[in-house]
Amino acid sequence: MTDTNDPLVDAQALAEASANALWSRDRATQGLGMTIDRIAPGQALMSMPVRPDMLNGHDTCHGGFMFLLADSAFAFACNSYNRNTVASACHIDFLAPARLGDVLEAEAIERSRSGRTGVYDITVRVRGGKTVALFRDKSYRIEVQVIAVQGLSPAHREPAQERP
Amino acid sequence: MTDTNDPLVDAQALAEASANALWSRDRATQGLGMTIDRIAPGQALMSMPVRPDMLNGHDTCHGGFMFLLADSAFAFACNSYNRNTVASACHIDFLAPARLGDVLEAEAIERSRSGRTGVYDITVRVRGGKTVALFRDKSYRIEVQVIAVQGLSPAHREPAQERP
Amino acid sequence: MTDTNDPLVDAQALAEASANALWSRDRATQGLGMTIDRIAPGQALMSMPVRPDMLNGHDTCHGGFMFLLADSAFAFACNSYNRNTVASACHIDFLAPARLGDVLEAEAIERSRSGRTGVYDITVRVRGGKTVALFRDKSYRIEVQVIAVQGLSPAHREPAQERP
Amino acid sequence: MTDTNDPLVDAQALAEASANALWSRDRATQGLGMTIDRIAPGQALMSMPVRPDMLNGHDTCHGGFMFLLADSAFAFACNSYNRNTVASACHIDFLAPARLGDVLEAEAIERSRSGRTGVYDITVRVRGGKTVALFRDKSYRIEVQVIAVQGLSPAHREPAQERP
Numbered sequence: 001m002t003d004t005n006d007p008l009v010d011a012q013a014l015a016e017a018s019a020n021a022l023w024s025r026d027r028a029t030q031g032l033g034m035t036i037d038r039i040a041p042g043q044a045l046m047s048m049p050v051r052p053d054m055l056n057g058h059d060t061c062h063g064g065f066m067f068l069l070a071d072s073a074f075a076f077a078c079n080s081y082n083r084n085t086v087a088s089a090c091h092i093d094f095l096a097p098a099r100l101g102d103v104l105e106a107e108a109i110e111r112s113r114s115g116r117t118g119v120y121d122i123t124v125r126v127r128g129g130k131t132v133a134l135f136r137d138k139s140y141r142i143e144v145q146v147i148a149v150q151g152l153s154p155a156h157r158e159p160a161q162e163r164p
Numbered sequence: 165m166t167d168t169n170d171p172l173v174d175a176q177a178l179a180e181a182s183a184n185a186l187w188s189r190d191r192a193t194q195g196l197g198m199t200i201d202r203i204a205p206g207q208a209l210m211s212m213p214v215r216p217d218m219l220n221g222h223d224t225c226h227g228g229f230m231f232l233l234a235d236s237a238f239a240f241a242c243n244s245y246n247r248n249t250v251a252s253a254c255h256i257d258f259l260a261p262a263r264l265g266d267v268l269e270a271e272a273i274e275r276s277r278s279g280r281t282g283v284y285d286i287t288v289r290v291r292g293g294k295t296v297a298l299f300r301d302k303s304y305r306i307e308v309q310v311i312a313v314q315g316l317s318p319a320h321r322e323p324a325q326e327r328p
Numbered sequence: 329m330t331d332t333n334d335p336l337v338d339a340q341a342l343a344e345a346s347a348n349a350l351w352s353r354d355r356a357t358q359g360l361g362m363t364i365d366r367i368a369p370g371q372a373l374m375s376m377p378v379r380p381d382m383l384n385g386h387d388t389c390h391g392g393f394m395f396l397l398a399d400s401a402f403a404f405a406c407n408s409y410n411r412n413t414v415a416s417a418c419h420i421d422f423l424a425p426a427r428l429g430d431v432l433e434a435e436a437i438e439r440s441r442s443g444r445t446g447v448y449d450i451t452v453r454v455r456g457g458k459t460v461a462l463f464r465d466k467s468y469r470i471e472v473q474v475i476a477v478q479g480l481s482p483a484h485r486e487p488a489q490e491r492p
Numbered sequence: 493m494t495d496t497n498d499p500l501v502d503a504q505a506l507a508e509a510s511a512n513a514l515w516s517r518d519r520a521t522q523g524l525g526m527t528i529d530r531i532a533p534g535q536a537l538m539s540m541p542v543r544p545d546m547l548n549g550h551d552t553c554h555g556g557f558m559f560l561l562a563d564s565a566f567a568f569a570c571n572s573y574n575r576n577t578v579a580s581a582c583h584i585d586f587l588a589p590a591r592l593g594d595v596l597e598a599e600a601i602e603r604s605r606s607g608r609t610g611v612y613d614i615t616v617r618v619r620g621g622k623t624v625a626l627f628r629d630k631s632y633r634i635e636v637q638v639i640a641v642q643g644l645s646p647a648h649r650e651p652a653q654e655r656p
Binding site: 021022023025026027028029031052053054055056057058062063064065067068071075084086087088089090091092093094 | 185186187189190191192193195216217218219220221222226227228229231232235239248250251252253254255256257258
């Protein structure tokens with residue numbers, strides 16, 4: 001956190017602090033070689049190289065690892081407001097295969113956020129190449145903070161809201 | 165394969181042989197502790213215990229591991245006709261969390277198959293308990309056999325078809 | 329409503345009364361020639377003949393009219409507990425075309441219901457023929473009754489619940 | 493069509509000619525008060541006022557009419573290359589209700605196109621207001637032209653392709 005009262009600075013600092021807290025707790029993805037390339041309120045860009053142990057019986061990257069990468073980008077984007085948020089639904093279109101040695105990039109962007117739910121688009125590309133999968137995820141906010149923040153500006157103390 | 169000409173026996177034997185061939189090649193899922201509990205033409209039941217390394221930052225089973233299990237059940241179901249088949253789309257509703265020690269079961273059932281595409285429903289449950297996720301996957305058949313089969317009955321030599 | 333205290337009879341009577349109330353208010357679908365063939369708690373079967381004004385530029389039934397029929401079956405199924413419920417998401421796979429003179433049937437079945445949300449599968453078939461579309465709809469309950477019911481058994485006075 | 497050989501001009505002229513041909517044949521949507529506000533290769537913007545006969549039992553615009561508008565924008569976008577193309581799947585998130593007198597706008601944008609399939613995002617907004625629904629549609633090209641075009645530049649005589 002910063003000592004300024006600029007809400008934009010605060011929002012970016014909060015997004016980064018939430019990402020750090022979430023990352024440190026996530027045993028499932030730490031071993032997969034992912035990196036966080038960019039984080040912002042409602043947005044995240046992550047990357048992951050395709051390793052030999054990620055190949056399926058067709059010798060292409062198993063869809064489950066594309067899912068894990070996209071899901072992580074989604075999680076960092078929708079938890080960037082320091083409100084614990086989970087996926088309630090996910091729709092995926094697989095467009096092309098990825099191969100050993102490709103570096104996959106997943107970019108998550110918020111399309112809508114209202115009450116407790118949001119919609120995020122996550123585009124998975126081969127770095128420097130084609131789009132391999134499109135994800136659209138629905139988020140649902142549960143009533144717990146990602147990090148306990150003291151001295152947080154009132155704007156972040158959003159009251160619990162019902163879906164409209 | 166069997167030496168009988170009963171098409172039902174043949175179809176079941178082919179489903180089992182395809183499952184064995186696919187399993188032996190799938191480096192991505194072999195380490196996850198999955199078992200194949202039942203296989204039949206267009207159907208599969210798989211299970212997997214939730215391990216500590218499958219937990220996410222909310223201390224529940226990461227959705228990516230539910231995806232990996234459901235995707236495997238889907239793959240065994242839609243490859244059971246010995247035609248290489250991949251997922252072209254996937255829709256998921258996450259209903260409830262799964263926890264450490266739960267045994268997850270994924271049951272894949274064919275809802276439709278026509279030309280090169282099919283639709284499969286995969287229900288993921290905690291063994292002896294509640295349903296935790298519903299998957300609906302779309303399959304697309306590529307023109308390669310899972311296993312090279314000699315003496316296969318003509319019914320299995322389905323000609324390449326266009327989608328209607 | 330009935331004068332019995334049998335909860336199953338009550339549930340069926342409530343489903344029928346909710347369907348009647350919803351139907352009488354729905355200006356959008358009354359002109360489309362739909363009939364309610366069966367109604368039960370969490371289930372509905374509706375039918376609709378394909379008319380000339382439902383054909384699209386490909387001379388097959390416009391997907392929008394399949395949607396209207398499936399959506400009505402969904403609405404009767406998920407409003408059958410006398411709690412106003414709307415669709416929050418819908419996933420459709422179109423499998424085959426329907427033609428002029430076909431009678432379409434949409435059968436809605438509840439797959440999951442918990443807190444304020446539910447998941448329903450709606451299968452659209454040509455009567456006596458093939459399946460033409462598969463819908464999976466997510467419901468969200470808003471806090472209003474479909475019909476004001478006096479003397480309703482306490483089981484129906486479900487308290488407002490949060491999503492888990 | 494124009495007498496120039498500029499492929500961009502040709503592509504735009506082809507998009508407009510395809511839209512006109514499709515519109516003239518579409519009995520289902522002509523009576524709904526839609527207008528085509530913009531058309532371009534892979535894109536379309538359409539609008540439609542919410543009328544009293546489009547209201548459902550909750551007194552808001554029936555989702556089926558949002559579907560019809562979004563589906564039309566999708567159809568004009570994906571048929572803009574003069575290849576008959578239909579929806580094979582559709583995923584919808586309903587975000588907010590629309591009311592009597594609102595003018596709905598649906599903007600369709602191509603996200604991916606490869607072989608016979610494509611993915612399109614269609615955003616439905618109240619004019620001058622909020623987003624009410626997000627659609628993601630999958631297209632499948634059938635082997636017929638929307639309009640018979642003479643003297644069409646070779647670039648438009650795309651050979652039939654398989655999905656990769």
